[in-house]
Amino acid sequence: MELLAGRSGWPSILLGRAATLAPDAGIEAAEAAGAWSAWKNAVASIAPDALIASVERSGLRGRGGAGFPAGRKWRAVANADRGQRYLVANGFGADPGAHAERLLLERDPHGVLEGLALAAYAVGATEATIVVRAGSGSAAARLRAALAAAEEKGYLGSAVLGTSIRLSVTVRELAGSFVTGEETVLLRALEDRRAQPDQRPPYPATKGLWGRPTLVQNVQTLAAVPWIVTHGAEAFAATGTPDAPGTILLSLSGALGRPGIVEAPMGTTLRDLLDLAGGATGTLKALLVGGPTGGFLPAASLDLPLGYGTLTEAGALVGSGSILAVGSETSIVELATLLTRYLSDESCGKSIPCRIGLRRLAELGDGLCTGLCRPTDEALIRSLSADVRDAALCGLEAGAPNPLLSGMRYFADEFAAASAGGSAPAAAARPGVSA
Ligand SMILES: Cc1cc2nc3c(=O)[nH]c(=O)nc-3n(C[C@H](O)[C@H](O)[C@H](O)COP(=O)(O)O)c2cc1C
Incomplete structure (x- = not known):
């Protein structure tokens, strides 16, 4: 799907670098554009607890669907019992109408890896797995190439940047149905067990992969973390809305002039988003917002701002950020x-x-x-x-x-x-x- 330009003046937190880099750019080009500087800074001078406090203050919420505050989850994993902890980066991209995560992994794998490293360091995880859906184009290959380059530079591995920090990262491609993206299903699949959900609580933060405390975080959520470290929690909190700071990647499809993916601040109206995608091709009847488990909104809701509360009240979801425009000819x-x-x-x-x-x-x-x-x-x-x-x-x-x-x-x-x-x-x- 095409990457659409946002409005001038919008913050570019997730895809800013991707927009300027060649699709096959290596680690040198990514570093010249700012990649890995937040990680080097954190390893040298930011304590894990201070990193968690910063993500708490930023107000970052999970972009995988539920919008759970990331800092609260990090704190829960960090406070869980001592011993082995894991991080699982969810890049499964289960929603068939959402293509943004794949684009993010393909265009800026270093941004996701850097966010993952910061999160793992903050919660004390020494093993991390990034899950990509099998058959997701070149996402897994690009991620593996970026991972090898970052290991080569000593940013990841057994003695990160010459310190005692250890972080081993694996890329796993998983095949499965829509439900495989759900966190407990994903964890069971990673354990090579039947891919079915578990009753929660206990949540993965206390009992996750192999029964150990696990931070499960969407790749888009992780990709926002280097920006927070570089620009500060307060700068992030000032973007988007007070309830949902930051930007989100949205996949706009259906009866639109120019379907594509756009990075927009939370709080943007549905009307503005549709305009960026070339507007409706005919008479707009409805929008399906939030993927298959989302909801239909009538064309009269175009002034609704993108937010967790606003959309849920209206009967839809932010979900995985997919918005389908439905024309008047559709039942x-x-x-x-x-x-x-x-x-x-x-x-x-x-x-x-x-x-x-x-x-x-x-x-x-x-x-x-x-x-x-x-x-x-x-x-x-x-x-x-x-x-x-x-x-x-x-x-x-x-x-x-x-x-x-x-x-x-x-x-x-x-x-x-x-x-x-x-x-x-x-x-x-x-x-x-x-x-
Ligand atoms: C049916 C179903 C499918 C899901 N698919 C995904 C997915 O593909 N990617 C994802 O990150 N989260 C998915 N989720 C949400 C995860 O369970 C989990 O909340 C998320 O990965 C946590 O990361 P976050 O806090 O950064 O959003 C899905 C949830 C459900 C119920």
Whole structure:
């Protein structure tokens, strides 16, 4: 996907260097553009605790979906029991509509590695793994080349920059479904166990990889850390919004003039983002914000600013930063059903409400699309969604009802028309469905 230019004056925290470097630039060029200077500075003069305090003050929140404060997670890992600690950098990029992490790994692997080194040093992790989705173009190869160059220079390895700091880094390519990007699933996959989620708590911060304290952090979150060290926590906190400082990489796709990836400050309105992507190609009907477990927003929400609270209240998610523009010719009932079917197929099946409930939700959506439905089916979707959410073992299950629920919230007429056209047999003739 093309890298789109942001507005002039916007801070360039994540892709500033990538925009100026040749795609195959080596470590010398990256260093000339500022790479690894924050790490050298930290090794020479910043104590791990001061680094954690700085990330806490910066207000940096995780970019992998949940928006959890990074500093709080670092503190929890640093305070966990002594002994082996791990860092897992999540670059799996599970959302099929989000391409930004792959671009970041391909264009500035040194930025991710430097952020990883700073985070590992802060929490006392001596082994780190970066997970990349198998088949992600040249991301893994670029990362491995950058890693070898950084080891060669002594920035990573057994005696970092001649000190007693140790940090061994491995790149792992994993194949798997959408749910593999969820942190507990990722950890089990790294242990070569069945890729299914674990009940939390305990969180990976206290019991993660091989049962040891583990910092799981999205690669985009890590890439912001060198900037924070170089420019200061206060400078970072002054960007974006007070609730969500910094910038985010957004993948803008669908019915747009110029789909692509843009780095924008948190708080940017959806309208501004669409403008940067060339605007809607026809009449805009909706935006799917936050990926498959995100939600539909009507075209009337274009003035909504990008933020964790604002989007959740409106029924969508910041999620992995993917925004899909939906044109007026698309049926929301059909698209919501397609997404529900996708999530049902991608479910690992460990939780019974997820395994059975999502299949039933997709069947109910199919019924609305084909006319094999009853007037009570919308109410059934709502109550089944509540049950699935209540029982959720992981975020896939908790978020899977979102497409149908947000569709019913904002496009009630379309759903009502589909229900009214229903010709399903009486309830008694359909096992498992009560009126
Ligand atoms: C179904 C599902 C898929 C996920 N996929 C990803 C992913 O591809 N990359 C990622 O960083 N986080 C993903 N997450 C979120 C992770 O569980 C975790 O919160 C994140 O990696 C933590 O890093 P952060 O705090 O920097 O965001 C996913 C969550 C769910 C529920």
